[in-house]
Amino acid sequence: MYLRAFKEQLLSGPVGARPQDGEYASRFERWDALASVRRRPRREFEGEEPGRFFFPPELYPVVLHPMIASRGEAVVRGLLLQRLYDYLDFTTELESLAVIPVATKISRGRSGLSLPDRMRADAHKIVTDEAWHAQFSDDFARQITAATGTPRLGAEGCAGPSFVTRLDELRERLPHALRGVEALLFAIVSETLISGILSDIPRDDRLPSAVRELVRDHAEDEGRHHVYFRSVLRHLWPALTPSERRAIGPLVPGAIHAFLEPDYERAAYHLGRVGLSRDEIDQVISESWPAHRVRHDISGAASQLTRHFAEVGALDDVRTLDSFEEAGLVGDVRESEKAGFVPREVTA
Numbered sequence: 001m002y003l004r005a006f007k008e009q010l011l012s013g014p015v016g017a018r019p020q021d022g023e024y025a026s027r028f029e030r031w032d033a034l035a036s037v038r039r040r041p042r043r044e045f046e047g048e049e050p051g052r053f054f055f056p057p058e059l060y061p062v063v064l065h066p067m068i069a070s071r072g073e074a075v076v077r078g079l080l081l082q083r084l085y086d087y088l089d090f091t092t093e094l095e096s097l098a099v100i101p102v103a104t105k106i107s108r109g110r111s112g113l114s115l116p117d118r119m120r121a122d123a124h125k126i127v128t129d130e131a132w133h134a135q136f137s138d139d140f141a142r143q144i145t146a147a148t149g150t151p152r153l154g155a156e157g158c159a160g161p162s163f164v165t166r167l168d169e170l171r172e173r174l175p176h177a178l179r180g181v182e183a184l185l186f187a188i189v190s191e192t193l194i195s196g197i198l199s200d201i202p203r204d205d206r207l208p209s210a211v212r213e214l215v216r217d218h219a220e221d222e223g224r225h226h227v228y229f230r231s232v233l234r235h236l237w238p239a240l241t242p243s244e245r246r247a248i249g250p251l252v253p254g255a256i257h258a259f260l261e262p263d264y265e266r267a268a269y270h271l272g273r274v275g276l277s278r279d280e281i282d283q284v285i286s287e288s289w290p291a292h293r294v295r296h297d298i299s300g301a302a303s304q305l306t307r308h309f310a311e312v313g314a315l316d317d318v319r320t321l322d323s324f325e326e327a328g329l330v331g332d333v334r335e336s337e338k339a340g341f342v343p344r345e346v347t348a
C-alpha cells in the first residue's frame with residue numbers, strides 16, 4: 001500500500017515521454033517575509049459584537065428571503081453564524097482534501113508532469129501555507145463556539161461540503177487511466193479562482209475585525225498560489241496528449257461549478273433546523289439562488305480562469321468549448337476578444 005501510494009502519480013504515464021517546458025517565475029522568493037504562517041499572529045475572536053454580522057448576508061441570500069427575514073433578527077444572525085462556520089469548515093476540508101495532497105505530490109516529483117525543480121521546491125511552501133489555513137480556520141471556529149456557546153451544526157450534522165461529492169462525480173466521468181488528474185484539475189481551478197468571500201470579506205466593516213483579518217491573511221497567500229497554479233496549468237495542458245485533452249477539457253466547467261456553486265444541502269440542513277418544512281426549504285433555496293443568477297455569478301467569477309484555459313489552447317477542442325458554452329462560461333472569453341485575444345474555435 002505505501003509503495004503504491006509512493007509511486008502513484010496524479011497524471012499517470014511515463015513523465016519522460018511528456019514535453020517539458022522549463023519556464024517558471026517564482027513568486028515565493030520572499031516567502032519567509034510574506035507568508036501569513038510566518039508573519040501574521042493567531043487571530044483571536046473577541047466575542048459577539050452587537051450590530052455586527054458574522055457573514056455578509058448578500059453572500060448567503062437565504063437570510064434575505066422574506067420567509068427567513070420575517071422570523072426575526074435572532075434567526076438571521078444564527079444562520080449567518082452557521083454560514084461562517086460552514087465557510088471555515090469548507091476551507092479546512094478544501095486544504096486538507098484537495099490542495100495539500102496535490103501540492104505534496106508536486107513537491108515530491110510525482111505530479112506526472114516534468115516541472116522545473118524550483119516549482120517542486122515552492123510546492124512545499126504551498127503545503128505549509130495550506131496547512132496553516134486549515135489550522136487557523138478550525139481554530140477560529142473553535143474560538144467562536146467557546147465564546148458564543150453555539151455549536152457548529154453543519155460540520156456535525158452533514159456528510160461534508162458539497163464539493164467532495166461533486167468531485168467524486170467528476171472522477172467517475174474520467175476514463176480509468178486518467179483518474180487522479182481530476183485532483184490536479186480541481187487544485188488548479190480552486191487555487192486560481194479568487195472567491196467572492198476572499199475578496200469581499202476583508203473590506204466588509206459590518207463583520208468582526210478578527211473575521212476580516214483571518215480572511216485577509218488567507219487571501220494574501222492565495223494571491224501567490226494563484227500565480228503558481230496558473231503556471232501548473234501552463235505546464236499541464238501542453239504535456240497532455242490530444243486524446244487526454246479531449247477527455248479532460250469537457251470536465252473543467254464541472255470542476256468550476258463544484259467549487260463555486262452554493263452548497264444547497266448545507267443550506268437546506270440549516271433551514272430545516274430553524275423550523276422550515278421540506279417544501280418551504282425548496283422554495284427559499286430556489287428563490288434565493290435562481291439558476292440563471294447562479295450561472296451568471298459563476299461565469300463572472302470564472303472569467304479570468306476561463307481566459308487562462310483559453311490561453312493554453314484548451315478551448316480549441318470543440319467538445320471542451322461546447323461544455324464551456326453550455327455552462328455559460330464563454331461569454332467572458334468573447335469579451336476578451338476586445339483585449340486582443342481570440343480563441344481559434346470561437347472565431348472559426
Ligand SMILES: [Fe+2]
Pocket residue numbers: 095129130133218222
Ligand atoms: Fe488556502
Ligand SMILES: [Fe+2]
Pocket residue numbers: 099130191221222225
Ligand atoms: Fe492556496
